[in-house]
Amino acid sequence: MKRLILILFSVLTCLSLFSCGSKAPEATFVPDFEQMKNICELASTECYFHNVAKFTDEERMQFLWIKKDAHFWIEYTGKVTVGIDVTKLKIDAEGTNVTITLPPAKILGSEIVELNKGNYIVDKNSAKITAEDEINALAEAQSIMVSKAKENTLLLSTAEENTKKLLASYVNSIGKAFGVEYTITWRYTDSDVSTSDTVTDAPTDEK
Template sequence: MKKIGLILMTVVLVTMSACSKKQETKNIIEPQLEQITSVCKLATLECYYHNVAKSKKSAGSGIEHIGESSRRFWLEYSGKIKLGVDMSKGSMEINDDVVTVRMPKAEIISIDPDLENMSEVIASKDNSFINKNKIKSNDVSKSVEAAEEAILESVQEDDSLFIQASDNAKRLIENYINQIGELTGKQYEIKFETIEE
């Protein structure tokens, strides 16, 4: 009798645990701007450059500079420029299966000259016998600063770099939205609009 009772009790417990199986709830996942804007500045293009900073150090004036001569000098260095889109200024709207992404134009995110690995300063000969016109670190810094401004102007005039950075950002956002669509079994139509600042 005890065996029959134990068997019945086991059957009842198994039956009850099978009946109380939790139903899985399916979360609806939609593309969210927060996921995209959490990156804020989406760096989508990295360009490397090699630059030559050229300058002239004029002879000083006054008694302490008697005999100094002007000198030309230059140095080489490399660096990289990152372009991308600041998505914190953007917005996204979802209507049914149409996702409209409004994003600003691409911009320069950073310029990083590699000053640790720059060449030695090459300078014209100092022909002065009395007073040497030494090239100092602040002379080099001013020269590199001027060269960086020239690089910045050059990049700003090259529309193709900004177009490529924008296109890369669009592809990244498109891939994100399409992956969400694959997870949910939904196919989104994606439209991009450029925000004029």
């Protein structure tokens, strides 16, 4: 009996020493790129514009001394989508340190969302307007709209901040689920691939 008690005491002592001396492995963040893609799409910003497509073709029709220009304009609603190119998003993790390389926000797409015949205004003295004229006028107006959106730094920075907030929230929610505080380091790239800036978000003491 004494021998049995000594053996049990020895086993319990070993277990106690093991539990005190060993350290639980850190939970390394494993990025889910499909989820990251969904987050970037969710963070994208849609901006609507009241746009006017104008078209003028001087002296399109000429008969004897009669000359006519082709002139019309189209009012419509256009939309641009601004966000992050998810194919250039990079996430690295080591232990509790997560590094997210974020490309700059850009125009992801544009489209015409509202257009009807009532929005076509043709000069009463205009020469005949063709379908090709309308297509070209709208294409040029869309191009101008996208160019203006690219120059709107507030629009671009808002889309970038939205992406950062949602990605950080995603990483932190995983950390809370595992009882781990992750430190997020943000790296910003230019329009190509080089790193231009680095900012680290340290975990807070709030529980």
